[in-house]
Amino acid sequence: MGMQSAISVIVADDHSLFRMGVIQAFSASGKIKVVGEGATKDEAIALTEQCQPDVILLDISMPGSGIAAAREIRQNWPDVKIVMLTVSEEDDDVLEALEAGATGYLLKGSMAPDLISAVQTVAAGDSYLSSNIGMRLYDVIRNVSAGRKTDSLVAKLSAKEATVFALIGKGQTNRQIAEATGVQIKTVKFHVSRLLAKLGLRNRVEIALLAQQSATDRMGGGTSRLSGQI
Template sequence: MTGRVQIVVADDHPLFRGGVVLTLQEHGSFDVVAQAGSAEEAVAAVEAHMPDIALLDISMPGSGLEAASEIARRFPAVRIVMLTVSEADEDVIAALKAGARGYALKGVAADELTGILLNVAEGNSYVSPALAARVLAAMQDRSARRETDDEGLSEREVSILRLVATGQSNKEIARALDLQEKTVKHYMTNILQKLQVRNRVEAALKARDMGI
C-alpha cells in the first residue's frame, strides 16, 4: 500500500504499549493514530479514526477477542492483528474466527513486528510458523473427531440433538420440528444408542463436544 500505515494500538499495560508505539513511530512507516487500554476503548478508537490496522492484546479488559469480533463486524476494512503472550491453540483459533488477519507473540523482535504489520497492511495474513503448524493440526484433529462422532446420525437426528443440547424437552422439540412427541422419543432412543450414552444430559454434553 502507498503512504504511511495508520494504526490503533490497544494493550492494558502502558509500559509495553508505549514501547510498541515508540517502535512503530521510529520505523517511519506507521502513524499511531490512537492508543487504548481496553476492548471498549479499542472499538471506540477504531470508530473514531478508521485506521488501516487495529493491533490488539487478547487479555485486556473487555477481551481483545470481543473487540476483534466487533471491529471485524462493524469495520471490515480495518485489518486486525493480535499481539499477545498466549500460545494456546484455542486462542489462535478464536482470534482467526473473530476476524483477525494476524497473530503475533509479544516476544517478537521489533523489526519482525513491523514486517508483520506491513505485510498485513498489504492484504496478507500472518500466524507465527510454530503456532500455525500446531493450530492446523488441532483443527484437522477436531474435524476428524467431528466426522467420526457425526457418523451414523441422520439429518433429523442431528436437528433433534441440537435442540436437546439447548435443554428442550421432547414435547418442546416436537413442537419446534412439527413432529409427534412419540416420534421424538423414538429418535431419542436411536440417538442415545448411536452416541453410546445413557441419557439426554450425556447426549447434550456429547453434542457440545461434537460442535453440534
C-alpha cells in the same frame, strides 16, 4: 515509503510500557503511523470509529476482551485489519481470535521487525502468524479437517484455484501469486474467496494450513514448515 503513505495503526493494550515500546518501534520504522492508543475494549472500539485505521493491534486479554473487540470491529468496520497480541500459545485462544476476524496473531515476545512485518502483511490483505503458533495450528487444522473428505474437495478445484491454493500453502502473498500467475491482485482475491466457499474454510490462514497438509500427505507424510506470512 514516506509518512504520507504510512500504514495507520491503533495500538490497544493495557500494559503501558509494552504499548509504549510498540509505538516507539513503529515510529522509528518510518513506515507505520500510530493514530491512537488505548487500554480496553471500549477504548479500542471508540478509537476505531474515530480514526478508521488500516490496522488495529489488540491485546487478547485486555479489559473487556480483545477477542470481543475484534468481533465488534470486524462487524462494524470490516476494512480494518486486526492483529492479536498475546502471551498465549493456547490453541483455543488462537482459533477463537481467528474466528473473531483477526488476520494476524503475534506473541508479545516478538521482536520489532516481526511487529512491523505483521502490520505490513495484514495491511496488504494477507495473514500473519508467529511461526510457532502456525505449527500448532497446522496440527489443529489437520485434526479438524480429517473428517471432511478434504482430498475429494481439493480434487474438485479448477486448475487456477488449485494453483492459488498451492501457492498460498507455500507462503506466497496475493501480490506474489498475482506476479507468478500473470493476473491482477483482484483476480487472486476472487480465487481466494472461491477457495473459502468450496473448501468450507473461514479464512486465508486455514487455506494455507490445509494446502500444506495436502502437500505433505501427497509426499507421504513429514513435517511442513510454516513461514510467519501466510
